[in-house]
Amino acid sequence: MTIEMTIIEMARAARAATRELARCPSELKNQVLLAIAAAVESEAKRIKSGNARDLAYARDRGLSDAMIDRLAITDATIHSMAQGLREVAGLSDPVGTADETTLRPNGLEVSRVRIPLGVIGIIYESRPNVTIDAAGLCLKSGNAAILRGGSEALHSNQALAAIIQQALANAGLPEGAVQVVPVRDRAAVNILLEQEEYVDLIIPRGGEGLIRFVVAHSKIPVLKHYKGVCHVYVDADADLDMAVEIGFNAKVQRPGVCNAMETLLVHADVASEFLPAMADRFSAAGVEMRGCERTLEILPEITPAKEADWPAEFLDLIVAIKVVDDMHQAGDHIAAYSSNHTEAIVTNHYGRARQFVQEIDSSVVLVNASTRFNDGGQLGLGAEMGISTSKLHAFGPMGLKELTTTKFVVFGDGQVRE
Amino acid sequence: MTIEMTIIEMARAARAATRELARCPSELKNQVLLAIAAAVESEAKRIKSGNARDLAYARDRGLSDAMIDRLAITDATIHSMAQGLREVAGLSDPVGTADETTLRPNGLEVSRVRIPLGVIGIIYESRPNVTIDAAGLCLKSGNAAILRGGSEALHSNQALAAIIQQALANAGLPEGAVQVVPVRDRAAVNILLEQEEYVDLIIPRGGEGLIRFVVAHSKIPVLKHYKGVCHVYVDADADLDMAVEIGFNAKVQRPGVCNAMETLLVHADVASEFLPAMADRFSAAGVEMRGCERTLEILPEITPAKEADWPAEFLDLIVAIKVVDDMHQAGDHIAAYSSNHTEAIVTNHYGRARQFVQEIDSSVVLVNASTRFNDGGQLGLGAEMGISTSKLHAFGPMGLKELTTTKFVVFGDGQVRE
Numbered sequence: 001m002t003i004e005m006t007i008i009e010m011a012r013a014a015r016a017a018t019r020e021l022a023r024c025p026s027e028l029k030n031q032v033l034l035a036i037a038a039a040v041e042s043e044a045k046r047i048k049s050g051n052a053r054d055l056a057y058a059r060d061r062g063l064s065d066a067m068i069d070r071l072a073i074t075d076a077t078i079h080s081m082a083q084g085l086r087e088v089a090g091l092s093d094p095v096g097t098a099d100e101t102t103l104r105p106n107g108l109e110v111s112r113v114r115i116p117l118g119v120i121g122i123i124y125e126s127r128p129n130v131t132i133d134a135a136g137l138c139l140k141s142g143n144a145a146i147l148r149g150g151s152e153a154l155h156s157n158q159a160l161a162a163i164i165q166q167a168l169a170n171a172g173l174p175e176g177a178v179q180v181v182p183v184r185d186r187a188a189v190n191i192l193l194e195q196e197e198y199v200d201l202i203i204p205r206g207g208e209g210l211i212r213f214v215v216a217h218s219k220i221p222v223l224k225h226y227k228g229v230c231h232v233y234v235d236a237d238a239d240l241d242m243a244v245e246i247g248f249n250a251k252v253q254r255p256g257v258c259n260a261m262e263t264l265l266v267h268a269d270v271a272s273e274f275l276p277a278m279a280d281r282f283s284a285a286g287v288e289m290r291g292c293e294r295t296l297e298i299l300p301e302i303t304p305a306k307e308a309d310w311p312a313e314f315l316d317l318i319v320a321i322k323v324v325d326d327m328h329q330a331g332d333h334i335a336a337y338s339s340n341h342t343e344a345i346v347t348n349h350y351g352r353a354r355q356f357v358q359e360i361d362s363s364v365v366l367v368n369a370s371t372r373f374n375d376g377g378q379l380g381l382g383a384e385m386g387i388s389t390s391k392l393h394a395f396g397p398m399g400l401k402e403l404t405t406t407k408f409v410v411f412g413d414g415q416v417r418e
Numbered sequence: 419m420t421i422e423m424t425i426i427e428m429a430r431a432a433r434a435a436t437r438e439l440a441r442c443p444s445e446l447k448n449q450v451l452l453a454i455a456a457a458v459e460s461e462a463k464r465i466k467s468g469n470a471r472d473l474a475y476a477r478d479r480g481l482s483d484a485m486i487d488r489l490a491i492t493d494a495t496i497h498s499m500a501q502g503l504r505e506v507a508g509l510s511d512p513v514g515t516a517d518e519t520t521l522r523p524n525g526l527e528v529s530r531v532r533i534p535l536g537v538i539g540i541i542y543e544s545r546p547n548v549t550i551d552a553a554g555l556c557l558k559s560g561n562a563a564i565l566r567g568g569s570e571a572l573h574s575n576q577a578l579a580a581i582i583q584q585a586l587a588n589a590g591l592p593e594g595a596v597q598v599v600p601v602r603d604r605a606a607v608n609i610l611l612e613q614e615e616y617v618d619l620i621i622p623r624g625g626e627g628l629i630r631f632v633v634a635h636s637k638i639p640v641l642k643h644y645k646g647v648c649h650v651y652v653d654a655d656a657d658l659d660m661a662v663e664i665g666f667n668a669k670v671q672r673p674g675v676c677n678a679m680e681t682l683l684v685h686a687d688v689a690s691e692f693l694p695a696m697a698d699r700f701s702a703a704g705v706e707m708r709g710c711e712r713t714l715e716i717l718p719e720i721t722p723a724k725e726a727d728w729p730a731e732f733l734d735l736i737v738a739i740k741v742v743d744d745m746h747q748a749g750d751h752i753a754a755y756s757s758n759h760t761e762a763i764v765t766n767h768y769g770r771a772r773q774f775v776q777e778i779d780s781s782v783v784l785v786n787a788s789t790r791f792n793d794g795g796q797l798g799l800g801a802e803m804g805i806s807t808s809k810l811h812a813f814g815p816m817g818l819k820e821l822t823t824t825k826f827v828v829f830g831d832g833q834v835r836e
Binding site (some may be wrong): 364 | 824
């Protein structure tokens with residue numbers, strides 16, 4: 001069978017599975033999730049043996065240690081995949097719920113009932129655990145999933161797919177409910193992105209290159225974020241000890257992730273007191289600081305910032321620092337350079353706290369808290385499929401609810417339009 | 419200035435206006451809406467004089483009477499535009515509201531606050547009243563609007579735009595808040611559809627040709643419906659008098675709209691009693707009936723249905739009729755031919771009513787009520803920007819809330835990630 005036929009048949013099978021999935025009760029979906037969790041643990045050997053083939057292939061091709069590290073399935077990975085599935089099984093199911101029901105003057109009873117989106121295509125890079133995480137979230141929200149992992153993780157993903165398929169079959173659910181693309185060829189991605197007749201949503205997870213490729217080629221709506229250039233603004237009325245803790249946490253606690261701070265904006269009135277204290281903490285943690293001219297007057301030992309540092313997502317122990325005259329200037333800087341991902345203010349000024357959260361156009365805006373809290377688990381969504389920085393459908397972390405939509409259900413007694 | 423520069427400058431001006439619009443209080447937005455309403459009435463003469471130029475141009479070009487009719491601005495049109503604006507001013511403003519606020523275990527207070535989408539481009543055909551209706555809904559929801567009406571309505575739309583611009587200026591709001599594309603050339607549409615850097619959403623309103631063109635060329639997310647092939651299923655346990663009233667209303671009350679019924683599905687057990695009564699009503703109203711073979715056994719005088727009738731959106735006094743063995747077969751027919759727009763069941767059977775609303779994958783699913791109720795006003799949204807049959811972001815009629823999204827606002831006391 002050609003790659004094109006393979007993908008089209010997968011897309012059709014997924015679409016065909018949606019009717020059954022949409023009416024599948026939570027109880028059965030949870031049973032399947034728990035069965036997959038148990039099988040991931042009991043068949044760890046089989047998973048690792050598939051993973052070993054991928055690792056050998058990756059070493060042969062000279063992949064970097066970092067990539068091989070991401071690819072490896074350890075006991076910890078096995079445990080975390082199983083644990084993740086059990087957590088998703090424990091979340092409440094959004095499908096079939098309605099926020100409110102209204103009674104129209106003519107007696108019609110109108111509600112907006114949550115339903116699955118239908119078929120979701122997920123395109124991701126090396127980490128094979130995404131196969132399990134994404135399958136779990138799609139299944140729980142009643143969506144059929146077509147999973148396309150990194151080509152270097154093919155055998156790991158196939159082993160995981162076999163476990164999922166077995167659990168679906170045991171539960172009497174269609175195998176089209178969760179499918180893993182079985183070919184390495186990248187043409188498979190292009191073909192998948194053209195199946196707008198069968199696929200409702202594409203979620204790419206990976207580096208900016210992958211995401212731009214998907215957006216450029218997809219005929220299907222895409223939920224994505226390109227990057228997280230997150231800012232912390234230290235206001236004139238900040239508690240400066242708190243500001244140091246938040247700045248440190250936002251930059252250092254896990255620098256390689258999208259909700260880490262990349263640029264620190266400091267009000268001129270507090271810069272000479274705040275920056276030396278902040279710089280001590282950063283230096284001790286090995287953070288490279290790149291400052292604007294006014295920052296350099298206070299911290300002459302650090303690197304001068306270049307224009308390219310302001311829009312940069314360092315994903316590393318590097319921070320850009322800029323002194324601003326007031327919050328308005330901080331807002332202008334954020335409007336110019338942010339990726340609408342996460343911004344925080346540190347202040348004890350009531351009016352400016354309110355103004356900041358009103359005016360900053362990002363998916364998560366925080367007062368007196370670290371940018372690192374932009375995360376589905378931390379914000380109470382229970383689980384996360386990714387973070388969207390585009391405003392349509394979902395803005396910010398996407399949980400189970402963001403994998404659903406609503407339809408109007410109307411109960412009447414023979415009403416007609418006048 | 420070239421067309422390309424004109425459109426790009428409009429898109430930039432719209433983007434620049436979004437910051438001010440997002441924080442504009444409801445009171446001021448309502449004042450502007452009421453000022454536009456007053457000016458539409460007081461400057462009716464100027465609007466009609468622009469419209470007269472368009473009508474003369476349309477007659478010169480030999481446009482159909484139906485098109486000229488849609489293009490004409492009458493006293494009734496003036497009144498309805500002004501009235502529509504006053505109704506939108508009276509609706510509650512979704513911006514700044516939050517459905518619920520949760521307190522996380524670490525003390526973070528998390529809410530999802532409604533915000534405008536940003537810049538909305540609306541591309542529509544002849545009716546110039548859309549200029550006012552769309553401008554009103556965008557303004558009320560805090561979005562900047564770029565309006566591109568039918569080329570034949572250019573002078574009407576320009577006259578309306580001048581009124582809107584004056585009201586914005588009087589209120590001190592940026593003129594980029596509502597703009598009307600000032601050129602006839604269709605290239606303007608192509609250029610607008612490429613401004614993904616500045617425009618957040620495109621809403622096309624018009625025939626299937628326009629919508630397919632927009633979807634094919636847009637780099638920006640599009641909310642649309644192609645067509646409404648709506649079904650009414652008369653169940654074995656239907657109240658047949660009610661079924662006749664609903665069938666008649668769904669087809670005849672306004673046949674040219676997307677929520678009119680196009681196909682009637684009838685359970686075999688009641689077909690011989692129901693169809694003659696239904697056919698009498700349809701015949702008296704001049705409805706052409708096209709039946710399947712089993713329908714023809716009962717109504718031998720009507721036209722045989724062809725395969726092309728099942729997916730057809732007649733938008734006229736024509737109905738396709740099919741006899742089915744049971745609700746499952748009705749569901750299969752709907753799954754194969756519906757446009758996910760509106761489907762209704764007539765039944766007094768509890769279980770089948772529940773099953774129908776659960777299983778039918780359409781934006782509005784009704785029990786014992788006419789399909790004509792798929793309408794923002796009728797369902798309680800207050801106003802309507804159009805009906806979406808794609809599931810992302812909005813599914814069904816779109817009111818003010820569907821022109822917004824949410825961002826997470828988080829208030830803390832110095833919390834950092836462990």
